[in-house]
Amino acid sequence: MAAEQRYPGADCDVVVIGAGIAGLRCASVLQERGLAVTVWEAADAIGGRIRTDVVDGYRCDHGFQVLNPAYPELSRAVDVSSLTMQPFEAGVVLRDKERTRVWAHPLRSPGRLPRMVSSAGLGVRELWALARWAAPALRARGLTAPTHDDSLYAALERARVHGLSRRVLDQFIAGVVLDDRGMTSNAFILLLVRMFALGVPGLPADGMQALPQAIAAPIADRIELRRTVSHLRRDGSGWEVSDGHDVLRTRHVVVATDPRTAESLAGVPAPHMKGVVTDWWAADAPLPGPAMLWVDARPKPSGPLVNTSVISKAAPSYAPAGRHLVAASALLGPGSEPPSTSAMQSHAGDILGADSSRWSLITRHVIPEALPVQPPPLRVRRSLDLGDGLWVCGDHRDTASIQGALVSGRRVAEAIAVSS
Structure with a gap:
């Protein structure tokens, strides 16, 4: 050659x-x-x-991860159909004080729209602020080569995104980019928002x-x-x-x-790296709610989690028949100790509105360097x-x-x- x-x-x-x-x-x-x-x-x-660990028939990925089929490079690299994707429902469930609310993708879950409009907890001003912030996601080229970029925190402040919508965004995005301070590039976050709009993330049948x-x-x-x-x-x-x-x-x-x-x-x-700790539990009894990511949107969350989910609802292959798999993640700062498993288990049950006392821990993944920072x-x-x-x-x-x-x-x- x-x-x-x-x-x-x-x-x-x-x-x-x-x-x-x-x-x-x-x-x-x-x-x-x-x-x-x-x-x-x-x-x-x-x-x-x-990586995916298989423990007693449960599939537990290293750190909570999902695969978005809308990523343009993914279909160039593999035959996505060969992965047998198991999609989550398009949306997020939020724990708000004493109730839960479902924010679903209006085009992918039109049946949820009437109830969502009546119970979303958002007024016209909040919806307008969200739309003002998210509008640039419609123009992909402007995001990959932004003429101006700022931190997510600054962009949300500029768009006046406050209240419940701000708390949901902060928690949801913190779980995706492992940054709860809003210091990540706003253009990068909007690229991710665009991908979430174009595709529904899921999990391969055999794990990530x-x-x-x-x-x-x-x-x-x-x-x-x-x-x-x-x-x-x-x-x-x-x-x-x-x-x-x-x-x-x-x-x-x-x-x-x-x-x-x-x-x-x-x-x-x-670059500086961001860490995460993810706990996986087995549950005997079915758990309530849709197959979505759940976040704590209360003004004062009751624990350390950025998100939790009943993984086996979206991905049945991740748990043995008749069993249920719950995952939850918390951020791990440089040099900090991970939250206790009991604190994470209690918070996950609180968010899901379930009794978590009988869940059994399958495994814990502590990953100090899970993602590089993506600053503006x-x-x-x-x-x-x-x-x-x-x-x-x-x-x-x-x-x-x-x-x-x-x-x-x-x-x-x-x-x-x-x-x-």
Whole structure:
């Protein structure tokens, strides 16, 4: 191959370090373009931050995650139908003082509209303020290249979004981007709002792990696990990649690891990361309400959660027959201790209006570095080419999302294919 002609004795054209979805997407596109690729992954399984534990027949993803089929890059990367998606109902349930309210997508759940209008708890002024804030989501181009961007907090203040609607937005968005201070880019939040309007998030039948497995299927024989790269060394016109035991010689190296590892291997400054803790419980009795995300919209929430949901209502494959699976998440600040399981369990039951005392904890996932920050102004295309055949990709180089990770992996692969 052309790359081997420029670098005699190379073991492959490209070494991808990291088998998260960015690295897997990069490697799959490289193979499609006819390049010889090897993927080294330090862990004992692929997927990076997207993992699913199966415990006593329950599927528990690492951190509460959902997959939005409206992400444009998703259908380019996998056959979405092969994932057997199980969608949530389009909307959110909010606990407001002594009652619950359902805010449903008016076009996807028209049957809920009359009751929602009568019981939503929103007046004309609040609806107008929400519409004023969300209107830019109709213009995708203006969001990906914003002429002006501010924090979510500043944008909501400017639009005068207050009261119940503000509390719901604050809680819902905090659970999505893991930021309860409103410091995330408003343009990025509006991009997510656009995706929620275009598609209904759900869960694959085999858990979120099914996504990296689907991306990896065409390159399974090119992936080596338990390969922790100890150093990279420039060697003439190529690179040597070593795990302390073996050495690969290659023309290109793609660092597709977590941000901190990328910083140590390639010198790319790591962004600040946001953490989350998610608890999963088994319940014997059915739980009330729709298959939606639930949030505590009271002026003073009764516990630490940003959201909870009866996962098995939307995704029956996540629980054994006749059993029910509840998940709940709380934010985890830098250096802070996670809330107690009892506090999270009590708050989840309070939000859902259910007796949680008999739920049994299945597992807990404490993830201190779950998502990179996405501050204003929004930058959706950070540099991936570090020079001399060294590249970097991941959600910290695009948008902090599955969409961003997939796009960054493809961008690197296409750039390498052009240069080879």
